[in-house]
Amino acid sequence: MITDVHRAERLPTVIYPDSEQAAIAVARQIADLIRQCETEGRPCVLGLATGSTPTRLYEELVYLHQHDGLSFRNVVTFNLDEYYPMAPDSLQSYVRFMHEYLFDHIDIPTAQIHIPDGTIPQAEVNAFCQRYEEQIRAVGGIDLQVLGIGRTGHIGFNEPGSGLGSRTRLITLDHITRTDAASDFYGEENVPRRAITMGVGTILEARQIVLLAWGEGKAAVVKRMVEGDMTDSVPATYLQQHAHVQVVLDQAAGAELTRTKTPWLVGAQLDWTNDAQVRKAVISLARALQKPILKLTDQEYNEHGLSELLAQSGLAYNINIKVFNQLQRTITGWPGGKPHADDTNRPERATPFPKRILIFSPHPDDDVISMGGTLLRLVDQGHEVHVAYQTSGNIAVFDDEAIRFAEFVAEYDEAFRLDDQPASTLYQRVTEFLKNKAPGQVDSDEVQQIKGLIRRGEAKSACRYAGIPDEQVHFLNLPFYETGRVRKKPIGEEDIRLTIELLNQVQPQQVYAAGDLSDPHGTHRVCLAAIFEAIHRLKATDTAWLQHCWVWLYRGAWQEWDIDQIEMAVPLSPQELTRKRRAIFKHQSQKDRPLFPGADQREFWQRAEERNRTTAQLYDLLGLPEYEAIEAFVRWHF
Known part of the structure; x- marks a missing residue:
């Protein structure tokens, strides 16, 4: 049995109560690095990520600039990736993303911002990628690289199969990655099939790496990255080779880690007087053994890392009964409370009724x-x-739903002639707008109102x-x-x-x-x-x-x-x-x-x-x- 709380983990990992506290902590770490580099008289080179994960981090960096005097004049940035092709002013462009969330609100010189160019001709992409690598080397390499992690385990857009030594390049996006991006593009069919990304080898050359992950949706891939074997099927596991990497999680993203899900298996000092902790352990044991709670035995507790619970609480029978009763009392057919009933062990109060x-x-x-x-x-x-x-x-x-309802209004108006301004003009405006609407374009106010209705x-x-x-x-x-x-x-x-x-x-x-x-x-x-x-x-x-x-x-x-x-x-x-x-x-x-x-x-x-x-x-x-x-x-x- 593993006897050290962190021995199951192959990457240094910190779990914060929520993403807010985690983002603030990382922002302060980056601010300290920027100030240290400024003291040393050299630029601070940051590798930056996009997506929903780092947005709160960037908001905190903006706050530190505006309220704490943090200057970015000595900062040079290199972004991980960009869709290809992609115009910089498109809604989904990472150029636009970075300016909206960070660059437009701080004092970083424009010349010190580097983001892969999604507009260059394909024949010039390889040369651009080589120059991107040369620009990183010219400023002395990346001091700190911020990463997120995708559901496929990708970092940047390094999809499963990416090599350990891969460099900045044009890649084809995995189907799952495109599915996950579909909401940003108003449908998977509009998601670019390719992207320019820093390679795994480029990322691993950064002196420090901080990977952020929030939410239950990332918990499974985080476990594979932190506790699993290094494999090209989960490119994030390559981080296990880096000497100065830190994985920063909120509680939800860390929910599947052994220290969180079954902490008794890694020798954690647990409070077995805590009913919630006992309930979690007993339910986990029953599920692992596929047995009803009331059939769990002393031997099974001992064999699955719960001997300390058994020693403190007595017979398995007594623990089983207690947890079984707790679960049984969660069940109610009266979610608003049952009137004229003893509510001592019910989840909701009997009074007032009705509520x-x-x-x-x-x-x-x-x-x-x-x-x-x-x-x-x-x-x-x-x-x-x-x-x-x-x-x-x-x-x-969907757009066709808006057209259908506008058409209904027009035909209803035509049939009953409610006023002198036929609604057919509304139908014409809506259909004309939607016919010429570009993928990802914001709907007109009129169309938004129809869809809302x-x-x-x-x-x-x-x-x-x-x-x-x-x-x-x-x-x-x-x-x-x-x-x-x-x-x-x-x-x-x-x-x-x-x-x-x-x-x-x-x-x-x-x-x-x-x-x-x-x-x-x-x-x-x-x-x-x-x-x-x-x-x-x-x-x-x-x-x-x-x-x-x-x-x-x-x-x-x-x-x-x-x-x-x-x-x-x-x-x-x-x-x-x-x-x-x-x-x-x-x-x-x-x-x-x-x-x-x-x-x-x-x-x-x-x-x-x-x-x-x-x-x-x-x-x-x-x-x-x-x-x-x-x-x-x-x-x-x-």
């Missing part, structure tokens, strides 16, 4: 996708259920199907989202104000919010941040109704809660699962093929049902009652 309930949905379908069965049950059980759609969801509508109408239809009155359906249209692009604005005061205003209007005793941070577009993360900030501000003002409000976080669209984290499990019958599916089907523009499916190409109803059934199967495996499906929730104790 005012506010369900926040980041997009106009997350509510029914992620907790549709629970929503239906809350309505059926007589609660006053409100749904708040935080964003319009307009960018997730499509999503709004579908959401209303789903709520009516669930029995929620129109006056209890709220559309916040948070401003951070309304850019017409996949890339959104940072959360702002208006987003928080609108959230606070609705909370005060409804004064709920129960709030449900999306805790599904694996959302590849970041919308869920920002929407949750707006709710958290709103509640913190209300708490600071001693808002009376908030003292009696509980907040439950759901997942399901992208990833489910781990079984040991679940605090409320709502079982669904086959009939309820069918009703949930019908509610999802009301969102017709998202049916058949979502515009931004992420890594999972299945329809959302298929993903949701698979996740719900898998959760039920896990409960069954652990010896709990067998259900058709289960929706899961974790309580946020603000």
Whole structure:
């Protein structure tokens, strides 16, 4: 058995509580390096990455420049990669990305910025790549290289199969990489098939390397990189050869590492008086052995690194009973609380009944996708259920849907002649714009409005199907989202104000919010941040109704809660699962093929049902009652 906490790891790894703290720490590290180089009278050469991962890092560097006097006049930068072909002013250009997030806000001289050129003729690409390498060598090499990691384990655009000694070059993108980039390009068909990238050999020549990874979606590949053998099928494992590399993670990205998932196997000093830690260990053991909890034996505890737990807690039987009861008490058919019942061991309070309930949905379908069965049950059980759609969801509508609805308006107007200005002119404007629209071009205001109305109408239809009155359906249209692009604005005061205003209007005793941070577009993360900030501000003002409000976080669209984290499990019958599916089907523009499916190409109803059934199967495996499906929730104790 491994006896050292970090012996399973082949790369130095630091895990922070969240990506915010991690990004700030790395930004301070880079700032110290810049100042050190300035003291030594030499340039500080930084290798920079793009994508969603380093954006918070760049924001902090801008903050340090604007508020802490950090100067970038002695900094020289080399970016890892660029799509090919790619115009520098395109929405998806890494040139544009770097200027929007960093260069336009600091004092770095333009001549000291280097980014691969996506516009050069193909015949000149090889010569350009050689010059790029020469430019790096001319300034003394890269002092610190910032990296992210792709789902295929690529660093830069060095896809699986890239050689250890590879240099800057033109490469063909892996299918998975193009799928992951599809949302930025409004469809996989618009993603360039090639890119110019620094090679693995170029990256490994940097004096220091910092690789960043955030979110549950990166956890599996992070484990392969940190704990797996070095292989060209996961190019990030080549970093194991570097003397000064650091992997920086948030807790979600580090969730699959041995020290996080099964820390008792690496000799970690654990608090076995902590119920959550015991529950995690026992469930992990039962799942590893594919046995019900109540059948686990003393011998099995000892053989799987849990002898210390056994020594402190006594017989396996006693531990099994305790954890089994904890899991059993998470199951409830009354998510709003069961009236006139003993609620001592129930996840929700019996009173008040009925409750005012506010369900926040980041997009106009997350509510029914992620907790549709629970929503239906809350309505059926007589609660006053409100749904708040935080964003319009307009960018997730196909262009042909907008044309179809504009055509309907035009033909309706033609048939009934409602006014002197026929709506056919609207149809003509919309079709003309969309016919000439370039891939990735921002929709006109008119088209955005039509697409937003499509999503709004579908959401209303789903709520009516669930029995929620129109006056209890709220559309916040948070401003951070309304850019017409996949890339959104940072959360702002208006987003928080609108959230606070609705909370005060409804004064709920129960709030449900999306805790599904694996959302590849970041919308869920920002929407949750707006709710958290709103509640913190209300708490600071001693808002009376908030003292009696509980907040439950759901997942399901992208990833489910781990079984040991679940605090409320709502079982669904086959009939309820069918009703949930019908509610999802009301969102017709998202049916058949979502515009931004992420890594999972299945329809959302298929993903949701698979996740719900898998959760039920896990409960069954652990010896709990067998259900058709289960929706899961974790309580946020603000």
